[in-house]
Amino acid sequence: MNLEFADFPPYAKPNSEALIQSRFRAVADLGVLRHALPERFGGYGDDFASLYQTHRRLGEASRDPGLMLMVNAHLWGAVFPILLYGDEQQRQQFLPPLLSGQWLGGHAITEPSCGSDVQAMTSCAERSGEGFILNGKKRYITNVPLADWLVVYAKLEGRITAFLVSRDDSGCTFSREGTLDACQGSSTGSVILENCRLDATRLLGKAGAGAQMIQKALEYERAFVFAGIAGIMEWQLSEVVRHSRERRSGGIHLGHHQAVGHRIADMKLRLDTIDLWLRECARLCDAGQRLTLVSAQTKLYAAEAFLQSSLDAVQIIGAAALEQRSAMANLVQDALAGRLFSGSSEVQKNLIAALLGTGEAYRDSAPSGKP
Numbered sequence: 001m002n003l004e005f006a007d008f009p010p011y012a013k014p015n016s017e018a019l020i021q022s023r024f025r026a027v028a029d030l031g032v033l034r035h036a037l038p039e040r041f042g043g044y045g046d047d048f049a050s051l052y053q054t055h056r057r058l059g060e061a062s063r064d065p066g067l068m069l070m071v072n073a074h075l076w077g078a079v080f081p082i083l084l085y086g087d088e089q090q091r092q093q094f095l096p097p098l099l100s101g102q103w104l105g106g107h108a109i110t111e112p113s114c115g116s117d118v119q120a121m122t123s124c125a126e127r128s129g130e131g132f133i134l135n136g137k138k139r140y141i142t143n144v145p146l147a148d149w150l151v152v153y154a155k156l157e158g159r160i161t162a163f164l165v166s167r168d169d170s171g172c173t174f175s176r177e178g179t180l181d182a183c184q185g186s187s188t189g190s191v192i193l194e195n196c197r198l199d200a201t202r203l204l205g206k207a208g209a210g211a212q213m214i215q216k217a218l219e220y221e222r223a224f225v226f227a228g229i230a231g232i233m234e235w236q237l238s239e240v241v242r243h244s245r246e247r248r249s250g251g252i253h254l255g256h257h258q259a260v261g262h263r264i265a266d267m268k269l270r271l272d273t274i275d276l277w278l279r280e281c282a283r284l285c286d287a288g289q290r291l292t293l294v295s296a297q298t299k300l301y302a303a304e305a306f307l308q309s310s311l312d313a314v315q316i317i318g319a320a321a322l323e324q325r326s327a328m329a330n331l332v333q334d335a336l337a338g339r340l341f342s343g344s345s346e347v348q349k350n351l352i353a354a355l356l357g358t359g360e361a362y363r364d365s366a367p368s369g370k371p
């Protein structure tokens with residue numbers, strides 16, 4: 001596919017791994033993976049404000065939360081951690097193919113026995129000569145089984161540590177187990193590590209620094225994962241307005257019923273509020289400031305707003321919104337996932353309360369610097 005943004009084909013079922021892969025390649029060809037990244041690795045050397053605008057435009061055209069999740073897992077799960085924590089050799093090896101879309105990346109934190117409580121992870125790494133042996137299982141990992149490389153977190157000597165793991169490593173399987181019914185424009189699967197041997201070059205960052213690396217990656221992800229979804233909500237709102245002007249009930253257009261008009265006003269307010277939060281995240285990133293508090297607030301607000309607006313859209317359109325393969329019904333399912341990925345809404349509230357000096361933080365999100 002060689003496309004302009006406006007021509008990007010909207011998400012449609014049925015989907016397939018081949019289609020997911022070809023949509024990712026088309027996104028890469030549009031340069032979506034190069035924003036806010038240094039030119040020497042193939043980036044545009046521009047800012048996070050440009051990244052936000054690009055994701056928003058892609059979301060509006062593609063109407064595909066799965067595709068946006070795929071892009072975000074790739075960027076915040078793999079590209080930025082390698083940029084921030086990789087040594088020069090790792091940056092040279094990984095960043096150009098990840099930015100061009102030749103390789104698809106992501107990150108593997110969640111396990112069958114732990115999601116929100118990251119510190120409870122049981123995947124472990126042992127030293128073996130100069131290298132490492134990894135064992136454990138990761139679940140609900142975006143971009144698996146299609147990913148080429150993942151940043152996988154496991155405990156080394158009791159402390160969370162990051163490793164670069166390839167789909168071709170012996171002792172490692174990227175499997176379809178645990179595929180989700182939400183965000184179907186992306187793939188989700190499991191990573192099974194059975195005596196997976198890695199040489200010393202696969203350690204990413206310092207041994208034991210994984211918890212801070214997860215926090216940083218999630219800060220970025222929470223700040224921007226809804227940029228594309230804001231674009232999708234723009235489309236969702238325009239569809240609802242169109243429907244409310246075309247359909248009549250009781251001799252007047254639907255939108256003239258105050259109950260309907262108020263729902264639409266609420267949808268508009270939520271969308272504009274999300275955009276304000278997203279612009280603030282981009283501004284802070286471009287100013288080199290910490291995002292801990294604002295990214296948790298953005299993710300919490302946007303996730304809840306996306307779900308409520310998706311429910312409102314179905315209610316206004318009526319039964320037609322629930323027809324098989326309806327894009328509007330899919331968005332409700334995807335919005336439910338939005339309250340879980342990148343840390344659930346409850347986890348964001350814990351973090352916000354902790355940053356205000358009260359409440360229980362989930363341990364990996366405890367503030368390590370200024371909010």
Ligand SMILES: Cc1cc2nc3c(=O)[nH]c(=O)nc-3n(C[C@H](O)[C@H](O)[C@H](O)COP(=O)(O)OP(=O)(O)OC[C@H]3O[C@@H](n4cnc5c(N)ncnc54)[C@H](O)[C@@H]3O)c2cc1C
Nearest residue numbers: 107108109110114115116140141142337340341342344346
């Ligand atoms: C579409 C999708 C994509 C994903 N992609 C990835 C990925 O790429 N990589 C990855 O590692 N993971 C990924 N995940 C997993 C995601 O990070 C977890 O779903 C999330 O961390 C929550 O964990 P859990 O689902 O195991 O729920 P649990 O942690 O078991 O929580 C269940 C419920 O209890 C609540 N809860 C848990 N602890 C607390 C607490 N301390 N205080 C208050 N409430 C609490 C939660 O909010 C939730 O409502 C993805 C998930 C989804 C849905």
